[in-house]
Amino acid sequence: MRVREFALDLRRPLSTAKGDIDRREGFLVAVETANATGVGEATPLPGWTESLAECRDALESVDDPETVLAGGALDDTPAARHAVSLALADARARGEGRSLASSLATESHTSVPVNSTIGDSGVESTVEAAKDAVSAGFDCLKVKVGARALADDIDRLRAVREAVGPTVSLRADANGAWDRWTADRFFDGVASLELEYIEQPLPAEILDGHAALRRLHDTPIALDESLAAVSPERAIASNAADVLVCKPMALGGPDRVLSVAERATDAGVGVVVTTTIDAVVARLGALHVAAAVPGNRAHGLATASFLDSDLAPDPAPVEAGTMAVPETPGLGIDVTSRFD
Numbered sequence: 001m002r003v004r005e006f007a008l009d010l011r012r013p014l015s016t017a018k019g020d021i022d023r024r025e026g027f028l029v030a031v032e033t034a035n036a037t038g039v040g041e042a043t044p045l046p047g048w049t050e051s052l053a054e055c056r057d058a059l060e061s062v063d064d065p066e067t068v069l070a071g072g073a074l075d076d077t078p079a080a081r082h083a084v085s086l087a088l089a090d091a092r093a094r095g096e097g098r099s100l101a102s103s104l105a106t107e108s109h110t111s112v113p114v115n116s117t118i119g120d121s122g123v124e125s126t127v128e129a130a131k132d133a134v135s136a137g138f139d140c141l142k143v144k145v146g147a148r149a150l151a152d153d154i155d156r157l158r159a160v161r162e163a164v165g166p167t168v169s170l171r172a173d174a175n176g177a178w179d180r181w182t183a184d185r186f187f188d189g190v191a192s193l194e195l196e197y198i199e200q201p202l203p204a205e206i207l208d209g210h211a212a213l214r215r216l217h218d219t220p221i222a223l224d225e226s227l228a229a230v231s232p233e234r235a236i237a238s239n240a241a242d243v244l245v246c247k248p249m250a251l252g253g254p255d256r257v258l259s260v261a262e263r264a265t266d267a268g269v270g271v272v273v274t275t276t277i278d279a280v281v282a283r284l285g286a287l288h289v290a291a292a293v294p295g296n297r298a299h300g301l302a303t304a305s306f307l308d309s310d311l312a313p314d315p316a317p318v319e320a321g322t323m324a325v326p327e328t329p330g331l332g333i334d335v336t337s338r339f340d
């Protein structure tokens with residue numbers, strides 16, 4: 001397995017309740033199988049995955065990718081596991097002459113709707129970002145909350161709803177910033193705004209608190225951090241979520257997301273696939289996975305615009321709030337020159 005390190009600055013930081021993301025560093029990997037070469041990406045995000053150093057060590061320890069993946073040696077390093085799993089899936093799909101999405105599912109979407117991701121900022125700039133996104137064709141917006149006073153966040157959401165009208169879908173993502181009391185006040189404050197869901201209002205470990213919020217309020221709840229911190233199975237079993245936010249990079253690869261999505265779908269829980277602000281290879285991987293999961297919710301994949309540069313030209317740019325899934329074999333990108 002070949003491994004190449006990369007670092008990409010963000011054009012603009014993504015501000016969240018848990019701090020700003022302003023740079024992404026990771027590894028591009030290439031694996032050779034009997035009939036094809038596949039590529040994958042590990043872009044760890046500490047707090048969500050292992051550190052960059054732990055990821056490097058894990059990738060350097062891989063001799064035979066298939067054996068290592070099956071043996072579970074990468075289970076504690078999800079970003080490293082993601083790279084290996086994605087590269088093998090890319091190689092398999094290329095070998096079959098099919099797109100990754102169609103090799104992952106018998107019926108896959110040819111394009112998927114995506115949300116615009118709006119970071120924490122004041123009311124005016126939040127509204128400006130929301131209007132820009134709607135002008136660009138997005139009909140689903142996800143606004144980061146939880147970084148400022150509760151009343152200010154409620155004002156931001158109200159102002160956005162007023163600016164974009166009733167037909168645009170709105171999501172709020174608190175990244176686990178609140179306690180039960182604060183979350184209750186937020187749910188009350190936005191009750192009339194018809195939010196599609198509130199993502200991770202409480203800290204990751206608190207499944208019973210999310211289940212209680214879900215019983216008490218009408219606005220649906222999505223869980224994100226809880227999936228890696230506790231487990232998707234327990235999130236489903238605890239009736240703590242209407243939607244699971246599945247990050248292939250944090251869950252350990254496309255195969256992991258597909259199995260979570262199957263269990264969620266059986267339980268009547270929705271699935272949304274998102275990046276961790278990844279480079280083009282992992283973003284494409286997440287797009288193929290999103291295309292392979294059931295349901296028609298907008299996914300959190302419109303994150304290329306946060307990057308100042310990328311590893312290669314993007315074969316799946318966002319157009320009018322939608323991403324078309326490449327139909328060429330595998331991921332639909334050639335980054336082999338990066339390994340020369």
Ligand SMILES: O=C(O)CCC(=O)c1ccccc1C(=O)O
Binds near residue numbers: 175277300301
């Ligand atoms: O879901 C999206 O719109 C984009 C992805 C996103 O918000 C995100 C990106 C990096 C780290 C955490 C998160 C998050 O969903 O909490």
Ligand SMILES: [Mg+2]
Binds near residue numbers: 173199
């Ligand atoms: Mg989130």
